[in-house]
Amino acid sequence: MAKYVFLPILISFLLPFSSLALTQDFCVANLLLSQTPAGYQCKPAAIVTANDFYLPGAIPPITIQPFNISFVPAYGSYFPGINGLGLGGVRIFLGVNGVVPLHNIPRANEIIFVVRGTLNVGFITSNSNVVYTKRLSQGDIFLFPQGLVRFYYNVGNRTAEVFAVFNNQNPGIQITDYALFGNILPAEVVAKVTYISVADVQSLKRFFGPRTLGA
Numbered sequence: 001m002a003k004y005v006f007l008p009i010l011i012s013f014l015l016p017f018s019s020l021a022l023t024q025d026f027c028v029a030n031l032l033l034s035q036t037p038a039g040y041q042c043k044p045a046a047i048v049t050a051n052d053f054y055l056p057g058a059i060p061p062i063t064i065q066p067f068n069i070s071f072v073p074a075y076g077s078y079f080p081g082i083n084g085l086g087l088g089g090v091r092i093f094l095g096v097n098g099v100v101p102l103h104n105i106p107r108a109n110e111i112i113f114v115v116r117g118t119l120n121v122g123f124i125t126s127n128s129n130v131v132y133t134k135r136l137s138q139g140d141i142f143l144f145p146q147g148l149v150r151f152y153y154n155v156g157n158r159t160a161e162v163f164a165v166f167n168n169q170n171p172g173i174q175i176t177d178y179a180l181f182g183n184i185l186p187a188e189v190v191a192k193v194t195y196i197s198v199a200d201v202q203s204l205k206r207f208f209g210p211r212t213l214g215a
């Protein structure tokens with residue numbers, strides 16, 4: 001009996017985080033309080049401003065070497081207004097020869113819009129390893145289903161830019177090369193579980209690791 005009484009209370013406690021659009025207009029992240037597994041707590045409405053929903057175009061991007069790419073996150077602590085809305089975005093700049101190497105976005109579908117430039121993109125299905133690839137240019141849109149490994153790389157003669165949107169405020173990213181060679185496992189163990197020679201693993205570890213991409 002007791003659990004039926006408490007269920008509505010439990011649901012009303014979870015709602016502001018999990019589907020707040022049903023109960024309130026927004027829940028701008030209060031960055032002064034610590035993050036919960038479901039996102040940030042809400043900033044008091046009286047101190048919410050238009051800047052909480054705005055990211056200036058001039059924000060300097062974060063660079064990832066050695067891939068010749070950089071990015072401006074539009075999620076999490078970078079973009080307080082998006083907290084709780086089940087949505088995230090990122091601007092990605094690919095310099096000449098820039099590559100977003102094979103990676104997985106574990107917690108979101110991804111749509112990209114090509115702002116400028118020319119790039120090749122693709123993803124690989126689970127189980128059957130079917131590959132879907134496409135060359136994209138300015139104005140094109142491409143969709144990557146959740147959880148599948150994917151890549152993009154610049155094939156143009158100038159910087160390419162895409163805007164990616166995710167149906168999760170914290171979509172996560174796991175770059176396959178970092179997962180394999182940016183970890184602290186001994187080279188012998190990585191060689192064992194990848195069937196790549198110890199010498200090659202050592203050389204790949206020098207190139208990729210050790211590495212984390214932060215939150």
Ligand SMILES: *[C@@H]1O[C@H](CO)[C@@H](O)[C@H](O)[C@H]1NC(C)=O
Binds near residue numbers: 068094097
């Ligand atoms: C990285 O991108 C910049 C900007 O497009 C370009 O000038 C540079 O040559 C690229 N570096 C490599 C190694 O291709």
Ligand SMILES: *[C@@H]1O[C@H](CO)[C@@H](O)[C@H](O)[C@H]1NC(C)=O
Binds near residue numbers: 118155156157
């Ligand atoms: C890059 O420049 C070369 C040489 O000018 C040209 O042949 C090629 O079509 C250009 N590639 C793209 C994607 O614009």
